[in-house]
Amino acid sequence: MPNQFSIKTVFTETSGSLLTLTVAPTKIIRGAGVLQTAAAEINLLGIRPLIIAGNSTLAISQKCLQPVLAKQNWQMALASYGVNCCEASLQGLKKTAEEHQADVIIGFGGGKALDTAKLVAHELRLPVVTIPTSGATCAATTALSNVYSESGAFLYDVALSRCPDLLILDYDLIQTAPQRTLVAGIGDAIAKWYEASVSSGNSQQTLIISAVQQARVLRDILLQKSATALKKPGSKVWQEVIDATVLLAGVIGGLGGAQCRTVAAHAVHNGLTHISGHGSIHGEKVAYGILVQLRLEEMLQSNQLAASARQQLLKFYAEIGLPQNLKHLGLGNITLGDLQTAAEIALNPQSDIHRLPFKVVMEQLMAAMVSTTAPTDGRDVTNRVSTRGMSEEV
């Protein structure tokens, strides 16, 4: 059944502005096993940490952090955010933090744990440490939190006052995550180019030009290194891909500001979260959303560069295991009504899909959503190698 949460209340406008840039964490410690040596850095921020993790990572966080914190005379408390970064869990966690008299918040886990920890710290005006346990998102880096309903439907995002005070990127810890999380992270990170080049590719602003160019570099790194990295977890090339998904993707979002963040790929993701699309993770839905966006550019603008980019991505997705269509997302049997609900949410008046340089109506979006693997019509598709790089790069 589609989630019938009021469409009117979703999508609070992000208040990001280039007047207040939040580019990167104050400090990043990265390396294999660095968590064990991070106590002194955390100590600079507080001595009464509240550690926020998910139900499944709570025990791991205790096991990992206990030896680190035992070296200090700290009063540590642990709490789970539950299943989603939702308003109810945020209220509960703020209360827990206040009762514990926490002076620093530590987020430990995937994107939702980190988003929750950042938001609790933001609202209580406390410093925050992010410790990602997978390469699935850039949430450890950014000054942005996504808020979901209790059932996991995307509601809105919140622009935070600053990026995390400390990011601890421990490759050993990330290597314990299922491979699928990194594959999803690659999908989320590669979206930066396809979205930023559309929303901001013609910008004359120094920092936005720089962010779009970095997004292109990020895409190239991922296209070149992902397949090798996934075959060799823990290797140098694998670490480079982790740096790309966790760090570089986040810094691009910070440098480009709200204008440079998302277009149709994330709008489609947001729509899918409302139709029980919970069998797939964020970056998987976003990766599929890139194909939908390219298909729209192809169908509505006759954009042949978008057509060739889509064919290039389909090959790349097949190689590393990203979803190419609704069936791969576990949504192969959804009803027309479900598809319409997802499209309606994605086309909400506040949605970032309207950053596309042309108007999209529901029937067109639905058509694009069911034809992401369609062959190109063969006309003028001669530039299969360089995606959109030749004429659209700034």
Ligand SMILES: [Zn+2]
């Ligand atoms: Zn994303």
